[in-house]
Amino acid sequence: MSKRIEWLDGMKGLACICVVLHHFLLAFLPATYYGDISISKFSNGFDVKMAQSPIAFFINGNYMVALFCLINALVLSLKVIGLQNKEEISNIFIKRYPRLMLPIAPVVLLVYLMLRFGWFCHLEIVPVTQSPWLSYYYLEKVGFGRCIESLFVTTWYTKDSTFSNAFWMLGQLLFGSYLAIVLSTFAWRINRKALGIIYLFCAVLYVRVNTLHLAFVLGVLLAYCFREWKGMFGRPWIGALCLVIGIFLDGYPSGVQPTNVYRFLNCLPNIILSYQFWHIIGAFFTVYGIWNLSVCQRVLKCNVFQFLGRISYAVYIIHIPLIFSASCYVFGKFVARGSGYLYSVIGTFAFSMVMILLMAYFYHRYVETVCEKILSITMKKVS
Numbered sequence: 001m002s003k004r005i006e007w008l009d010g011m012k013g014l015a016c017i018c019v020v021l022h023h024f025l026l027a028f029l030p031a032t033y034y035g036d037i038s039i040s041k042f043s044n045g046f047d048v049k050m051a052q053s054p055i056a057f058f059i060n061g062n063y064m065v066a067l068f069c070l071i072n073a074l075v076l077s078l079k080v081i082g083l084q085n086k087e088e089i090s091n092i093f094i095k096r097y098p099r100l101m102l103p104i105a106p107v108v109l110l111v112y113l114m115l116r117f118g119w120f121c122h123l124e125i126v127p128v129t130q131s132p133w134l135s136y137y138y139l140e141k142v143g144f145g146r147c148i149e150s151l152f153v154t155t156w157y158t159k160d161s162t163f164s165n166a167f168w169m170l171g172q173l174l175f176g177s178y179l180a181i182v183l184s185t186f187a188w189r190i191n192r193k194a195l196g197i198i199y200l201f202c203a204v205l206y207v208r209v210n211t212l213h214l215a216f217v218l219g220v221l222l223a224y225c226f227r228e229w230k231g232m233f234g235r236p237w238i239g240a241l242c243l244v245i246g247i248f249l250d251g252y253p254s255g256v257q258p259t260n261v262y263r264f265l266n267c268l269p270n271i272i273l274s275y276q277f278w279h280i281i282g283a284f285f286t287v288y289g290i291w292n293l294s295v296c297q298r299v300l301k302c303n304v305f306q307f308l309g310r311i312s313y314a315v316y317i318i319h320i321p322l323i324f325s326a327s328c329y330v331f332g333k334f335v336a337r338g339s340g341y342l343y344s345v346i347g348t349f350a351f352s353m354v355m356i357l358l359m360a361y362f363y364h365r366y367v368e369t370v371c372e373k374i375l376s377i378t379m380k381k382v383s
Contacts (some may be wrong), residue, residue, distance in 0.1 A: 001349060005078065010300030011290065013308025015064045016315045020323075020356060021150075022061030025163070027122070027323055028331065028345045032129040035256030035298075036165065040132040041341055054260045057250035060142045063279040065169050066215050068312075070283045072173065073180040075218025080184035081227055089185060095375060096177050100170060101151065102371035103363075104163075104317050109149050111163040111321050115141045120330040128335055137165055138324055164320040169212070176216035183220045187227070195224070210273045218284045226291075241291025242285045249282030314360040314368055327352040 025032045031040045035051030042048075047381065050056045057063060080089060114120055119136045133148045142162060150167075154160035156175075159168040183210035186195055201220055206214040225232055252262050267273050290296045299305070308315075330351050 005075075006155040006302035007290070007297040008071055008075055008287075009309030010302070010305030011287070011309075012068060013305050013310070015067045015310045016312035018058050018064045019068070019151075019166070019306055020315060020319045020353070022059050022064065023320065023323060024327070024349060025059055025062075026133040026350060027131050027327070028129050028348065030129065030133060032056070034132070035253065040335060041345075046252065051256050052253040052260055052262060054126050054248055054261070057247050057282075060250060060252075060254060060279070062275060063250040063252075063282060066212060066276070066279040067283040067286065068316075069169075069173060069176055069212050069215040070219040070222075070280070070287060073216035074175060075224030076177055076180045076189050076225050077184040078218045078226070081187050081223055084187070089181070091379060093178065093181055096181075097156075097380065098375050099372070100158075100174055100177075102311065102375065104155070104167070104170070104370050105151055106363075107321065107368055108115040108151050110143065111138075112142060112147050114138075114321065120324050121332060122324045125328050127336070128341075129331075133165075134324070134328075137161065137320075138141065152366070153269075164317065166185050166316055167201070170200045172212040176213050180216045180220050181211055183217065184223065192330050193227075193317055199224075202257060207272060207277060210271075210276060212276070212280070214277075215280045215283060218280065222288060222291075224282070233291050234294075235292050236294075239289045239296075241289070243289030243293065245286070246282045246286030246289055246301035249278045250286065252278040252282070254279075276340050311357070311360040311364040314363040315356060318363055319356050319360055322356055323352065326355060 021032075029041055029047050031037070031045075031047040032050045035043055035048050037048050040048050050059070054178075081087060113358060122134045122138065126135050146162065150160050150162055155160075155167050156171040159171060159176075161168050179202075183199065186198060190198070199217060202217045203214060203221075206217060249265075251276050252258065252265060258266065265278055266274060268277060278322070290300070327348055331344055331348040334347050339347065349377065
């Protein structure tokens with residue numbers, strides 16, 4: 001079994017927190033995404049400028065999702081490629097779906113109840129925030145049958161966002177994981193030329209069909225390179241260069257057509273989703289760059305980032321309902337008291353991060369851990 005690379009866990013945790021920040025800004029400072037001056041909350045249009053600024057990569061949620069997927073593929077591939085007992089691959093394959101599905105069941109049930117009893121507060125503050133995103137979700141009650149359908153089918157096959165806007169990615173995470181597992185097993189026996197052709201074919205295929213599965217292919221490729229060509233790693237100057245390239249590509253705007261330096265990247269055919277392609281390529285360069293920079297790895301290995309890595313899945317699946325309910329409620333109270341808009345945003349952000357991290361900790365400890373135990377017991381009984 002391959003030794004776990006701890007800094008990857010820290011990087012996954014950091015990426016998940018940045019996704020939360022992205023969604024928070026979509027709700028309360030929407031011009032940072034849409035680049036629309038009519039909804040700007042800064043007198044100098046600072047939030048509009050951030051919509052296509054290279055330094056705004058850390059609030060680019062689409063990039064962070066691509067990074068999250070690539071890291072998941074990389075971790076899975078390192079595990080599969082390093083298997084001593086090849087028969088374990090079936091357990092890894094079978095456990096992937098329930099491992100992702102079981103923890104979202106309480107969130108689906110909670111959102112069902114929140115919709116039924118009117119516990120969401122986002123529509124009341126839409127006239128103040130002017131966020132189009134806030135007005136898209138949690139608009140009407142759903143039946144319990146919809147919960148079952150979403151939990152077992154539509155979340156994974158149709159990018160269903162009924163119960164959380166963040167759930168659209170889970171289907172790609174599931175089937176991308178299966179893709180990563182299969183591609184990793186090829187490394188056991190197939191020669192390098194044949195393997196290269198397979199990886200190249202998959203990369204071209206997923207560029208064409210515009211899915212995040214390209215990130216999983218590149219994650220597998222990185223894992224294979226680490227196994228076969230360790231001389232590619234541990235080169236600081238290459239790492240620094242790749243990290244700069246990655247950060248630049250990661251800043252490519254998602255919600256607005258770029259008019260600055262990024263306009264030169266609008267050279268792809270119309271059939272290819274530009275921002276997704278550049279974010280996936282940027283994620284590849286970012287991870288490879290950090291893999292060559294020991295100082296960055298040491299930072300990501302610290303206790304704070306390791307903690308965030310452990311609760312990252314819990315953070316991802318619970319933060320949307322919390323933002324649409326508790327965060328919006330607190331923001332409304334700040335505004336009603338006469339606090340300035342930006343002061344209200346700052347206060348709400350501080351409250352939201354504490355709430356989300358605290359809830360995610362308990363969710364990880366008492367829901368995810370229990371689900372994992374149930375899964376392990378079930379697997380032992382059926383094996």
